[in-house]
Amino acid sequence: MRMEMPHSNATTGLVLTGGGARAAYQVGVLKAVARIRREVGAPRHNPFGVIAGTSAGAINAAAIACHADCFDLAVAGVVNIWRHFNAEQVYRADAFGVVRTGARWLTMLTLGWAIARWRRARPRSLLDNSPLAELLQGVVHFDRLPAMLSGGHLSALAVTGSSYSTGDHVTFCQTAEPFKPWLRSQRVAVPSRIGLPHLMASSAIPFVFPSVRLEVEGHDEWFGDGSMRQSAPISPAVHLGAERILVIGGGRLNEPAGRRASNDDYPSLAQIAGHALSNIFLDALAVDVERAQRINRTLSLLDDKARLRSNLKPLDVLVIAPTQRLDDIAARHLHCLPATVRSLLRGVGVQSDPGHARGGAALASYLLFEAPYTRELISLGAADTLARRDEVIAFFGWPSKIVPREQRDPWPTQAGGLEAPTDLMPL
Numbered sequence: 001m002r003m004e005m006p007h008s009n010a011t012t013g014l015v016l017t018g019g020g021a022r023a024a025y026q027v028g029v030l031k032a033v034a035r036i037r038r039e040v041g042a043p044r045h046n047p048f049g050v051i052a053g054t055s056a057g058a059i060n061a062a063a064i065a066c067h068a069d070c071f072d073l074a075v076a077g078v079v080n081i082w083r084h085f086n087a088e089q090v091y092r093a094d095a096f097g098v099v100r101t102g103a104r105w106l107t108m109l110t111l112g113w114a115i116a117r118w119r120r121a122r123p124r125s126l127l128d129n130s131p132l133a134e135l136l137q138g139v140v141h142f143d144r145l146p147a148m149l150s151g152g153h154l155s156a157l158a159v160t161g162s163s164y165s166t167g168d169h170v171t172f173c174q175t176a177e178p179f180k181p182w183l184r185s186q187r188v189a190v191p192s193r194i195g196l197p198h199l200m201a202s203s204a205i206p207f208v209f210p211s212v213r214l215e216v217e218g219h220d221e222w223f224g225d226g227s228m229r230q231s232a233p234i235s236p237a238v239h240l241g242a243e244r245i246l247v248i249g250g251g252r253l254n255e256p257a258g259r260r261a262s263n264d265d266y267p268s269l270a271q272i273a274g275h276a277l278s279n280i281f282l283d284a285l286a287v288d289v290e291r292a293q294r295i296n297r298t299l300s301l302l303d304d305k306a307r308l309r310s311n312l313k314p315l316d317v318l319v320i321a322p323t324q325r326l327d328d329i330a331a332r333h334l335h336c337l338p339a340t341v342r343s344l345l346r347g348v349g350v351q352s353d354p355g356h357a358r359g360g361a362a363l364a365s366y367l368l369f370e371a372p373y374t375r376e377l378i379s380l381g382a383a384d385t386l387a388r389r390d391e392v393i394a395f396f397g398w399p400s401k402i403v404p405r406e407q408r409d410p411w412p413t414q415a416g417g418l419e420a421p422t423d424l425m426p427l
Contacts, residue, residue, distance in 0.1 A: 010155060012396070013242025014048040014064075015234055017285055018055025018227035019250030020205055020366030022326050024082045024374035026060050026248045027075070028381020029320050033246075034075045036385075036392055041403035045153065046071040047396055050242040052158040052171075054226040054233065057248075058202040059136065061157065062194065066144045068153035081139060082374045087338055089135050090369045091127040091209070126344075127367075129209045133200055142195050149176040156240040159194055160226035161201040164211055169229045170221075171236045172198050172214075182239050186229065189239065190216060202226040205366060227284070234288050238315065244395065248381075249285055249321030285319075292317050318395045323384050326377065330365035333373040337364070 016026050037047065046068040053061025060078055067074035148154045156175040163170055172192035173179065181189040192198065201212035201223035211222045237245050292315050299314050334342070334350065342350075345367075350360030368374075385392060393400050 009045065009047050009049040011050075011241055011243040012048055013050040013052065013237035013240070013245040014061070015237050015245055015247045016051075016053040016057030016061045017233060017248065017250050018057055018203075018225060020056050020203075020208075021085075021368045021370075021374060022250040022365060022377065023056035023060055024085070024377035025250060025322055025326070025381040026057060027079045027082050028378035028383075029248045029385045030060075030064070030075045030381075031079050031378065032382040032385035033392060034072050035382075036389060037396075037398065038072070038408050039402050040393065040398050040400065041408065042396065042398040044071070044409055046074075048246070049155040050158070050237050050240045051154065051156070052160070052236045052240070053202070054160045055203045055205070057250075058159040058226065059140070059199050062140050062142070062145075062159065062199055065148060065154055065157040066141045068148040069151065077139070079378060082378060083371060085369045085371055085374045087341060087367070087369045088131060090132045091129045091367075092131065126208045127341075129200070129204075132203070133196060136196055136199055140196070140199065145174060145194065149174065152176075157194060158189075158236040158240060159198045159202050160236065161198065161212075161214065161223040162226055162228040163216070163221045163223055165221035167229070169226070170216060170223070173236070173240065175240065179240065184235075187235070189236065208367070233285050234292060234315075234317065243313070244316035245318070246395065247285065247289065247317060247319045249319060251322060251326060289317060289319055316395065318391060320381075320385055320388065322377075322380060323387075324380060327362040327365045329376055329380075330368050330373060331361035333368055333370060333376075334361065334364055336370035336372050337368060341367070 016023070019025075033047070037044075046064075048064075048068075051061045051065045051068075053059070063078045064071070064074045067077065145154075145157065149156075154176070156173060156179070158171050158173045160169065160171045162168075167186060169187045171187070171189040172194055173181075173189055174192055174194045179189075179191070181191065183189075197212055197214055201214055202225065203209070204211050204224045206224050206228060209225075211224045213220050214223050215221075234245060234247060296314050299310070302310065337345070345360065345364060350364050390400070392398075
């Protein structure tokens, strides 16, 4: 018999957006959420009944969902991975690997398809992310997900991808109970048994990582990063029953007034690519949050009878996003990238000179899977969340009084194949 979802989390959703290496910020937020929960003595169970992720956020989402029976330990596990990251765990950074993919890809850009055909060279991406697949096989335990769903620790996991074959934005859903798939303009949902290929597809940054073939309703399609064409990032969680949603962004949603300093130089490929990626990963979230806020304002103006007749329902959304520009942080850590990758990025305009780093740092910020950068993002995510402690407590409905340390739940040391990292006990 399936256990009922705990009332406090059955309709609470977590939405983790895309952003490559920027997703380190997300685990900093979750680390702070886990800390606040322990400090106030809130229930130990997973606070999120519905977890939805896109791109690198899909990887974090799946890792948390597969260990939903021990939320603190699951968070500690992903924090530990991001704190010790290096680029070689995500993509080939050795000279041969870079030449085989990135250098050949740049050659095609500069010398044309004629030479590519002559050499029969058809590189699929700038970088080879096969190391990421090897990493995920060891750290995301998909075999545990059915038990998390049937045991009442989780009601749904959703991972999104963008189909190059059809142009549709597809949400793959694994749920505790059957659900009615939704169909919107170029947005569809399909029941799935989520696995490694879905994460690789959802995190396949366009041009940077190769697309992945997935089966959809009996036929194969090629998929890339789920942030592409994602006009409504929050909607999968809503469709799956979430009525209050914590959204963790990968970039600042509100820029300070005034314009940033610029120069008259022609934009490099790196600047253009960084601008394009920011559009893919960041802009849709801001629009979707504004849409939810408008709906809430509209519903507040209606009387009770009118609200009941409406198909709309209020949505409690808490958005936590970086208070600093992540490309500025990335500019300080460009030297941490492997020399081969720095050389490759230099070819498209990413400069190591601090005076020019900002021009290409936006692109690099998505590829900087290096511990000095990811640790700074984790610290920023935790600090931003703790600064909004009262909002977090109100969002979850947790008690506001701090429980003395000696009265808090004992810190778990092992569960479901995970062991607590010694340098993260407690979070």
